[in-house]
Structure formats: C-alpha cells, structure tokens
Amino acid sequence: MANYDLLAKIQGIEILPGSAIYDEIHLLKANNEQLIMKMNGCYYDPKNVRMYMEQITERPIDDSVTVSQPFYTDFGKHIILGKDIFINQNVTFVDLGGITLEDHVLIGPMCRIITVNHLIDPKKRRGLSVAAVKIKENAWLGANVTILPGVTVGKNAIIAADATVTHDVPDNVIVAGSPAKIIKKIS
Template sequence: MAKQELLEKIQGIEILPGSAIYDEIHLLKANNEQLLMKMNGEYHSPKEIRMYLEEITGKILDESVEVSQPFYTDFGKHTSFGKHIFINQNVTFVDLGGIEIEDHVLIGPMCRIITVNHLVDPKKRRGLSVAAVKIKENAWLGANVTILPGVTVGKNAIVAADATVTKDVPDNVIVAGSPATIIKEISY
C-alpha cells in the first residue's frame, strides 16, 4: 500500500491488534528501525543524514534541512520537511498519523512530536488512533517540548522549553507549561 494511501486509510479509525492494517504498520515500523540504526550508529555528514532521511521518509529533502544525530522516528514514512529547518539532537517523531514541518522551523533537543495514541477503552488499550501534527512556518520548539496528536503549532509561535502542547497554538504567540498556555503575544 502506498504511504499516502495508508495515511488516509488510518485517519479517524481504531487500529486494533490482529487486524491487517495493524500488522502492516508494525512491519513497516520494523523496516524503518533498521535504517535508523544505520543512520544513528555512527557519525554521518549532514548530506548523508539527509540521504538516510530521504530513504526513511520516501521524500526528497532540501539541502537546507539540518538534522542532528541521534534522530528517531518510529514509522518515518508520514513525515514531510519544508526548507531551512533545524532539528537538534535526540528528537523523536512518532509520525504514523502524519507530521508536517513547514519552512524555517527550529526544533530543540529532546523534543517529541507524537501523532499516535492508545485507545481509552481498557479492552482495546493496545489499539491505536492517530491524528496529524503540523508545525507551521518559522515556529520554534524549545528544548524537551512534547507535541501531542492533532496539534497545529502556528506560524512564528514559540513553545517554551519543557512545555506539553495538548491543543492548537495560534500564530505569533509564546506558550509555556503543561498543558501549554499562552503567556505572551509576539509583536513585530
């Protein structure tokens, strides 16, 4: 199944263990883990890292994208990168639900962008649901930020270090805390 087709198929559904789609996801995840081990197992130049990420995502990356090692993504195929992006070390993308990183985004060390959740019903707890995350142009995620499923971080927004973002962040604001709340508007 094509990656875009898979992404569209899993939006808004419960993905239950034992289902064909659940098994397919875990097979693709295992293949991605092999590539990540090769990429993170030793030092690679920025160009080599982009080459690995192109294989992991199945998309061409602009030469202006900089990703520090180690970088982790559990699925890999549902992430897209714009231009002039900097991602610091020890960042994790759980991207089964889709992650879009627009141009000029900065992502601090140890950030986590999560698009997958387990189900609330205890009988289905090992099942999954997904919701896409979008980080808009010129946003900045400080160190150790967590972005949860379904969130959009607005254009020029800043997410302060250690924040947990549970709902959309408007354009041109600074948010902080857990859950993150607006602490300041950015004027320019």
C-alpha cells in the same frame, strides 16, 4: 498499499491488534527501525544524514535541512519536511498519523512530536488512533517540548522549553507550561 494511501486510510479509525492494517504498520515500522539504527550507528555529515532521511521518509529532503544525530522516528514514512529546517539532537517523531514541518522551523533538543495514542477502552487498550501534527512556518520548539496528537503550532509561535502542547497554538504567540498556555503575544 502506498504509504500515502495508508495515512489517509488510518485517519479517524481504531487500529486494532490482529487486523491487517495493524500488521502492515508494524512491518513497515520494523523496516524503518533498521534504517534509523544505521543512521544513528555512527557519525554522518549533514549530506549523508539527509540521504538517510530521504530513505526513511521516502521523500526528497532539501539541502537547507539539518537533522542532528541521533534522530528517532518509529514509522518514518509520514514525515514531511519543508526548507531551512533545523532539528537538534535526540528528537523523536512518532509519525504514523503524519507530521508536517513547514519552512524555517526550529526543533530543540529532546523534543517529542507524537501523532499516535492508545485507545481509552481498556478492552481495546493495545489498539491505536492517530491524528496529524503540523508545525507552521518559522515556529520554534524549545528544548524538551512534547507536542501531542492533532496539534497545529501556528506561524512564528514559540513553544517554551519543557512545555507539553495539548491544543492548537495560534500564530505569533509564546506558550509555556504543562499543559501549555499562552504567556505572551509576539508583535
């Protein structure tokens, strides 16, 4: 199954341990972890980091994209990066549910973008659900921000350092806190 087909197949369903799809996801995850370890194992110049990112995402990465080491992702195949993106060091993408960064996005150090959650039912707790995250054009995530599953961050929005974003963020605002709330509109 192509990874793009996998993303469509898992949206909105419970992914339970022991199922064929659960096993497939964990096999792909193990393969990705090997690439991540190689990429983070020593210093690489930006061109070689992009080369690794192309292998990890199975997509072309524009020359204007900068990904600082170390960078972490559990799945890798469901990341889409636009142009002129800067991702600082120690950033983690839990991308099984899909992460899209549009053009000119800035991601501060130690940010986490999460698209996977465990199930609420205690009998199914080891199961998974996924929801895509989208960071729109020219948004800026400050240091140590957490974006939770299903969130869209609007165009030109700023997420203050240490914020936890649990709901969509409109265009042209600054949000802060945990959970993040609008503190200012950008004119």
